[in-house]
Amino acid sequence: MRKTARYASLAVSGLLALSSLTACANDAASSSSGAGSKGDGKGTKVKIMVGGLDKVIYMPAILTQRLGYFDSEGLDVELLSEPAGVQAETALVSGQVQGAVGFYDHTLDLQTKGKSVESVVQFSHAPGEVEVVSTQKAGDITSPKDFKGRKLGITGLGSSTDFLTKYLAVKNGVKVSEFTPVAVGAGPTFISAMQKGAIDAGMTTDPTVATLLDKKAGKLLLDMRTPEGSQQALGGPYPSSSLYMQTDWVNGHKDTVQKLVNAFVKTLKWMSTHSPSEIAAKMPADYSQGDKTLYAQAIKSTLPMFTKDGVMPANGPETVEKVLKAFNPNIKNAKVDLSKTYTTEFVDAAK
Template sequence: MRTIARHGALAAAGLLCLSALTACANEASSTASSGKGDGKGTKVKIMVGGLDKVIYLPAMLTQRLGYFDSEGLDVELLSEPAGVQAETALVSGQVQGAVGFYDHTLDLQTKGKIVESVVQFSHAPGEVEIVSNKASQKITSAKDFKGKKLGVTGLGSSTDFLTKYLAVKNGVKVSDFTPVAVGAGPTFIAALEKGAIDGGMTTDPTVATILDKKAGKVLLDMRTPEGSQEALGGPYPSSSLYMQTDWVNGHKDTVQKLVNAFVKTLNWMSTHSASEIADKMPADYKQGNGILYAKAIGSTLPMFTKDGVMPENGPETVERVLKAFNPNIKNAKVDLAKTYTSEFVEKAKG
């Protein structure tokens, strides 16, 4: 969901700007440290890289099922259109947790920020490479990315990461195509229909809407473990709850409650149909078409774990993918053991 040198400058600027928001950051930190919210329980703020995206569905579903409340938590879910923005909110101290792709933990480590996934929602990216009808004859595989404009949710996002990897894997240099930040949902669809992009990487429900409108075609489908294996060579742990390690170590009781709630949700999802899950979600997520929304959930369900456990060899796959195109990671030693922890998931399972 990343241009490398260009992103480095943008990310640095973004972090400086957000770091200046000391009032917001200090408020978030003090609220969580005190363990008090507004009387409902321990207050925790979590930034999600798109609350209405199916790949991050466990965040809102956990709240709708009442599992945060049952754990004595008052969780405030916030939303940004791209995972990289959720990452920035986390490292700036505005929130205590981020729901986004696990690969950000590796990227951040090379920048001196130690964060870790505390519960892994998925073992596949849940992403789909879509091409416009007009470009479908010219783009039949990732080998055809050269010279094309390809949509990503944001520069430096995991869709940006995966697009670059697919290009490099198929002999196309990252400088040979143009990544375009178009977000998701209506903005992605509009860019595809107007020709602002030739194709792009996105998730459900955007994928379902594009196919329903016959506005584009699927080029690569990574919504299943099999699709991840074919495109990326192994399981690709993606959506997760990740947090700054120092905060985790200082608030283990709160983190355990969060993980307990999410593991309950993942287990609930594994025993209920897409329609039943859709019925639990906010009505506006369906955008007036409940059947299409349930279909979108059904197409993406295979990406989710049932217990929040990091898939075996998943971190290694992510590292290999990032090293293929990201010089920051390629030339750095990443300590994978510091990018995730199984401590809380194991206790939640027990």
């Protein structure tokens, strides 16, 4: 346990240090204009923190920028990146940024903590997450029932991968106290942790999944990249990646929020009419890590999770609440007003 805890602490510290440097570099390069104000002539300035810019589940963020849709709406959007969605959430509630691209489930969790945050455009109707078991442990871990006594990789404590891992365990008869969550981020740090035996299994997304399978370092245990996979694992549609913002800021900057939603809805429609290879070609070159074919395959595997119009899926919020109530005592014992966790006002206007 001590070694695991130490590893998790070191992994998180390293990732936070790296992401902080990245954020500082981005801040230094940007103008010092206030959020929601006119900056250097590029348009209305907005900062958005993404829980991993290179993750395919959050692809609409960088893709909207690459397609020029922010610019066409008169916005100067600065995209910042943190390795886990929970850190994007922290940046939002502390006022460092005006929006966060992360999982919708954070809006419910924050409401129980007295924070009013809402999703303004829903990118997905499935988690896009995959539970991968290391090749060495594949014979011993064949379902979440086998999580007991295992070290399970997540992006960060309090992240959506943490939430979903706990739910899958509890649903399959394993108590939260009977396994060890290990914060290992995503990408190279997740892959290294699995190869070195620091984790037995873990929850991650593409392109990490595609790389793990290509290296034969891991095998699929549960695939929640499609609505069907979400239904099977979680019992319904699971709205995950979204743009969420503090409600007070939304109400005070409706014109800016509408422009953001317009841009994202355009991107979701564009994604639904273009091939994985065409989408991959629009992304930053380094996202493919030297293997364009594998990267296009990662996009293809994850595309089914995305909505085509940014609309919250029917019964999606209820599924999320059910999942969180299964293990989260704050939500289990609280009355959550789901109507305040998302709004369709801006998506309806965009359509």
